[in-house]
Amino acid sequence: MKTGAATHASQFPWTDRAFQLLALLIISMAMLVLFTLIANIFLDGINRLNFSFLTSFPSRFANKAGIYSAWVGSAYLMILTGIFSVPLGVGAAIYLEEYAPKNRFTRIIELNIANLAGVPSVIYGLLGLQLFVRYAHLERSLISGALTMSLLILPIIIIASREAVKAIPKSIREAALALGATKSQVVFSQVLPVALPGIMTGCILAFSRAIGEAAPLITLGALTYIPFLPDGLLSPFTVLPIQAFNWISRPQEAFHENAAAAIMVLMIVLLLMNSFAIYLRYKFQKRYNF
Amino acid sequence: MSLLTRQTKEKIVHFIFFLCGTVSIITTIGIVLVLASESLNFFSQVSLFDFLTDTQWTPLFADKHFGIWPLISGTFLTAAIAVAIALPTGLVVAIYLSEFANEKVRRSLKPLLEILAGVPTIIYGYFALLVLTPLLQTFIPELSGFNALSPGLVMGIMILPMVASLSEDALYSVPRSLREASYALGSSRLQMVFKVLLPAALGGITASFILAISRAVGETMIVTIAAGQQPELTLNPLKGVETMTAYIVQISLGDTPHGTLEYSTIFAVGSTLFLITLMLNFISIRIREKYRSTQT
Numbered sequence: 001m002k003t004g005a006a007t008h009a010s011q012f013p014w015t016d017r018a019f020q021l022l023a024l025l026i027i028s029m030a031m032l033v034l035f036t037l038i039a040n041i042f043l044d045g046i047n048r049l050n051f052s053f054l055t056s057f058p059s060r061f062a063n064k065a066g067i068y069s070a071w072v073g074s075a076y077l078m079i080l081t082g083i084f085s086v087p088l089g090v091g092a093a094i095y096l097e098e099y100a101p102k103n104r105f106t107r108i109i110e111l112n113i114a115n116l117a118g119v120p121s122v123i124y125g126l127l128g129l130q131l132f133v134r135y136a137h138l139e140r141s142l143i144s145g146a147l148t149m150s151l152l153i154l155p156i157i158i159i160a161s162r163e164a165v166k167a168i169p170k171s172i173r174e175a176a177l178a179l180g181a182t183k184s185q186v187v188f189s190q191v192l193p194v195a196l197p198g199i200m201t202g203c204i205l206a207f208s209r210a211i212g213e214a215a216p217l218i219t220l221g222a223l224t225y226i227p228f229l230p231d232g233l234l235s236p237f238t239v240l241p242i243q244a245f246n247w248i249s250r251p252q253e254a255f256h257e258n259a260a261a262a263i264m265v266l267m268i269v270l271l272l273m274n275s276f277a278i279y280l281r282y283k284f285q286k287r288y289n290f
Numbered sequence: 291m292s293l294l295t296r297q298t299k300e301k302i303v304h305f306i307f308f309l310c311g312t313v314s315i316i317t318t319i320g321i322v323l324v325l326a327s328e329s330l331n332f333f334s335q336v337s338l339f340d341f342l343t344d345t346q347w348t349p350l351f352a353d354k355h356f357g358i359w360p361l362i363s364g365t366f367l368t369a370a371i372a373v374a375i376a377l378p379t380g381l382v383v384a385i386y387l388s389e390f391a392n393e394k395v396r397r398s399l400k401p402l403l404e405i406l407a408g409v410p411t412i413i414y415g416y417f418a419l420l421v422l423t424p425l426l427q428t429f430i431p432e433l434s435g436f437n438a439l440s441p442g443l444v445m446g447i448m449i450l451p452m453v454a455s456l457s458e459d460a461l462y463s464v465p466r467s468l469r470e471a472s473y474a475l476g477s478s479r480l481q482m483v484f485k486v487l488l489p490a491a492l493g494g495i496t497a498s499f500i501l502a503i504s505r506a507v508g509e510t511m512i513v514t515i516a517a518g519q520q521p522e523l524t525l526n527p528l529k530g531v532e533t534m535t536a537y538i539v540q541i542s543l544g545d546t547p548h549g550t551l552e553y554s555t556i557f558a559v560g561s562t563l564f565l566i567t568l569m570l571n572f573i574s575i576r577i578r579e580k581y582r583s584t585q586t
Contacts, residue, residue, distance in 0.1 A: 126557060
C-alpha cells in the first residue's frame with residue numbers, strides 16, 4: 001500500500017528513518033521488559049517448581065507450601081465459569097446478530113455491552129459480593145466466584161462471538177431458508193457450526209483473561225489460605241493468582257520464590273490456552289475460505 | 291397443528307435468545323443498584339460534603355476521616371504516569387505499524403504486542419514490586435519500597451498495546467485518497483502523518499487515549515501490590531500512595547463485617563471509581579461513533 005510513497009522516502013530519508021528507528025526502539029524496549037519479566041520469574045521460581053509444589057497445600061513454611069488447592073480451585077472455577085458464560089454469551093451474540101430488530105432497545109444493549117467491557121474488574125467483585133454472597137446467600141463459594149467471573153467475561157464473549165457470527169456470509173443463511181428451514185434451524189444447523197471455531201477462539205481468550213484475574217475474587221472475599229480442596233459448589237476456594245498475591249505480599253524472600261513458581265504455572269497454562277486459540281484460528285482460516 | 295407447534299417453538303427459541311441478550315442490561319442495573327444502595331448507607335452516616343472536601347482518608351483509624359481526595363490523587367498519580375508512557379509510545383507504534391512497517395513485520399509484531407496486553411496483572415505487580423522498584427532504587431535512593439512510580443511505569447507498558455492497536459485501527463480507517471493527495475503535493479511520509487493522517491484520525495485516537503486512561507484508573511492488582519496502602523494527598527511519585535482500587539482490595543482482604551461503616555466505604559469508593567470510568571468509557575464510545583459516522 002505504500003508503493004506511492006517509496007520514491008518519497010528517498011527524498012526525505014533522514015526524518016522518516018529516525019521515526020522508524022524510534023518506533024522500533026519503543027517496541028524493543030517493551031519486548032525487553034517482557035523478556036526481563038519472564039526471565040526474572042523463571043529464575044526466581046524454577047527451584048521451587050517441582051511435583052510436591054503442585055501437590056502440597058499452602059503452609060506457613062515456605063519450603064513446604066504448594067499450590068494444590070490453588071490450581072484445583074482455578075480449574076473448577078474455570079469449568080463453572082465456562083458453563084455459565086458461554087451459553088449466555090453466545091446466545092446474546094446470536095440474538096444481536098440474527099434476531100434483534102434495529103431499534104432503540106437494541107442500540108441500548110449494544111452500547112451497554114461496550115460500556116460493560118470497560119468496567120474495572122474490581123467493580124464486578126463488589127457486584128458479586130452483594131448479589132451472590134449476601135442476597136443469594138451463596139457465601140464466598142466457588143459458585144459465587146464463577147457467577148461473578150461469568151458476568152466479567154460475558155462482554156468479551158459476546159463481542160468475539162458476534163464477530164464470528166458476522167463473518168458468515170448471508171448466502172449460507174439464505175440457502176437454508178430457501179430450503180424451508182426455520183430461523184432457529186438456520187441458527188442451530190448452519191450459523192453455529194460454521195461460527196464455532198471463531199466462537200471458541202473468543203471464549204478461550206476470555207478464559208485466559210479470567211484465569212489471571214485476582215481482584216474481583218478478592219473483593220468477593222475468596223480466601224487466601226485454603227488448606228483443602230473444594231468439595232462442592234458451596235465450598236470456599238482459592239485460585240492461582242490469589243495464592244501468588246498472598247505470597248508476594250509477604251516480606252520473606254522464600255515466599256516470593258513460591259509466588260514466582262505459582263506464576264510460572266499460571267503462565268504455562270496461559271501459554272497452552274493461547275496456543276490452542278491460535279491453532280483454532282489457523283484451522284478456521286484454512287477451512288472456511290469464503 | 292404441526293405448523294402451530296413449529297411456530298411456538300420458534301417463538302420460544304427467539305425468547306430464550308432475547309433473554310440472553312438482556313443479561314448485559316441486568317448486569318448494569320445490578321451494578322448501579324448495588325453501588326447506589328450501599329453508598330446510600332454510607333452517605334447516611336458521612337456527609338457528601340465531607341466526602342468531597344476532607345483531605346484525609348482514615349476510615350480505619352480512631353480519628354476517622356472520609357475525604358476521597360487522597361485515594362483519587364493516588365489513582366490519578368499512578369494512572370498519569372502510565373498514560374504518560376503509553377500514549378506517546380503507543381501512538382508512535384501505531385503510526386509505525388500502519389504507515390511504515392510492511393505486512394510481514396506487522397504480522398509478526400502485532401502478536402508480540404498482544405502478549406504484553408495478555409499478561410495477568412498479578413505478574414506485572416510482582417515485576418513492579420520485586421524487580422523494577424529495587425532497580426529504580428539504585429538510581430533514585432529516596433524511592434520508597436512502595437511508590438507510585440514503579441507500578442505507573444509497568445502499567446504504562448501494559449496499556450501500550452491497547453493504545454497502539456486502537457490508534458492503528460483509527461489510522462487504518464483514514465481513506466487512502468487523503469494519503470495519496472498529500473504525497474502528490476510532495477510531502478514526506480512524516481509530513482503526511484502529522485499534517486494529514488493524525489488530524490483526520492484525531493477522533494479515533496482520542497477515543498483510544500480516553501479508553502487507556504479509563505483502563506489505568508481501574509487497574510487493581512499492579513497498584514495494590516506495588517503502590518502501597520498509604521492514602522496520602524500527594525503528587526510525589528516517589529512516595530507510597532493508595533488508589534481507589536487498592537483500598538477496595540485492602541478492606542476486602544480483612545474480615546470486615548457486613549453492615550459496618552467500613553464495609554460500606556468500599557461501595558462509596560467503588561461508586562466513585564465506577565462513575566469516573568463510566569464517564570471516560572462513554573465519552574470514548576461516543577467520540578468513536580461520531581467519528582465513524584462522519585467518515586466514509
